[in-house]
Amino acid sequence: MNNGRFATALHILTLLTYKKGELLSSEFIANSINLNPVIVRKQIADLRKFGFIDGKEGKGGGYSLGKPASKILLSDVYRAVIETPVLGRSNDPNPDCPVGKEINSHLNDLFIKADEALLKQIGKISVAEFAKKFE
Numbered sequence: 001m002n003n004g005r006f007a008t009a010l011h012i013l014t015l016l017t018y019k020k021g022e023l024l025s026s027e028f029i030a031n032s033i034n035l036n037p038v039i040v041r042k043q044i045a046d047l048r049k050f051g052f053i054d055g056k057e058g059k060g061g062g063y064s065l066g067k068p069a070s071k072i073l074l075s076d077v078y079r080a081v082i083e084t085p086v087l088g089r090s091n092d093p094n095p096d097c098p099v100g101k102e103i104n105s106h107l108n109d110l111f112i113k114a115d116e117a118l119l120k121q122i123g124k125i126s127v128a129e130f131a132k133k134f135e
Helices: 005-018 026-033 037-049 074-081 100-122 127-134
Strands: 053-056 062-065
Touching (some): 005 026, 005 037, 005 062, 005 074, 005 127, 026 037, 026 062, 037 053, 074 100, 074 127
Antiparallel strands (some): 053 062
């Protein structure tokens, strides 16, 4: 099952949208999420790779959005941080079992359909729209 990477990424991006115009430290962001700053910095580094976040190093530095929140779809965030399908991953079944030898191909079809449905739904929502819930 997926861990909290999507929730953490969306929390970071929503906080940066909410505090638009301010540079936020990883400690400030970590305090908001109630996570270790090291974990938050790792997530920020991942989000920077996709251009979602910009950073300024040194004293007075911090993080801000790398592009307008209206241009970041929740589906983009999901694709950037999630490594396994929404329903999890398949097992390593016994190939001598009539179910075991075929189940992974059927599960993979199901996983693909579930991910497509999720991405279709969250692909309609931008970070800016999501952040409006906190105004």
